[in-house]
Amino acid sequence: MTSQGAEPGATTLPPTGGGVEPGATALRPTGHGAEPGASALPPNAQNNPEARTSILPSADQDRGLGSTTESGARSARRGRPLVVAAIAVALALIATAAIITTVLSRSNDQVVTSDGVTTVSVGEWAQIGEFRIQIPNPPRCGAPTYKETESTVGHFCLIGWFLQNEGPESAVEASPVTLVDDDGLEYGATDLSDAAPTSLPSGGTAVGTLVFDIPTNRTPAAVLFENGTVKITL
Incomplete structure (x- = not known):
């Protein structure tokens, strides 16, 4: 799938939250519509799709040593609320146990x-x-x-x-x-x-x-x- 303004035949990345994945090599289409800050392709690669640089994650990245994949980022985002909720429940249980312990100790002060x-x-x-x-x-x-x-x-x-x-x-x-x-x-x-x-x-x-x-x-x-x-x- 090509985006509007990109060169025919160029491989594009799906959006990953507003930017290029960390560690991946960014491509910048030359000419009109080029994004500021991206590196241009050499002229001999513009008309030869087979000569274009691969932007697939490296083997290290596949194993989690490079950038986080989009699905991994989504999983991490989904997991954060669960972790926060679990911490809140744990703190509530600790506070309740402390209150119960205090009440029991006060009721047993009479000797x-x-x-x-x-x-x-x-x-x-x-x-x-x-x-x-x-x-x-x-x-x-x-x-x-x-x-x-x-x-x-x-x-x-x-x-x-x-x-x-x-x-x-x-x-x-x-x-x-x-x-x-x-x-x-x-x-x-x-x-x-x-x-x-x-x-x-x-x-x-x-x-x-x-x-x-x-x-x-x-x-x-x-x-x-x-x-x-x-x-x-x-």
Whole structure:
């Protein structure tokens, strides 16, 4: 098949995406319609089709060592979206596995020791019957006064708490709360603390602050709930 403007009898390449295949010898028809940049044929070859230079791929190119054939280029173009899709699916699976692992690890943070004490850390939930409680942040200590009341021991330590009802019943039973310092000494919550509500609807949440009066040379280590059966380490 000859293109418009090409010499009769000249062999032409099928288009390969807007240019000559890399590595192939380009022909330029002489005279009108010649493409800029292509090498001209010698005059004695213009009228002798058998003397024209072959533009078929070399043996190395057939084996994939030279330019990529048109069919190979099409296959590569078709394969690229599949590879991208496969990578996206793999990344999504990895992200999902990471989320599941994180959720499972957080749900297993609560530890029950051999003496029956449930222990969690700051920012983790501790189960108390159908309720669960959390101390979201480390204690704030160092205030000599709080709500116009002066410390009688050294300084006040303020500890915030969250309480959530996961059961159908709304009644809340109050129990003593104790602070344990880094030397193992215990302190009861002062009257400056926010009291827990007497009732909390199912799914409801309450917030408050525990206030302890401890010596200035002591550091809070843990808070005990439910007569010491629930421990939140600080």
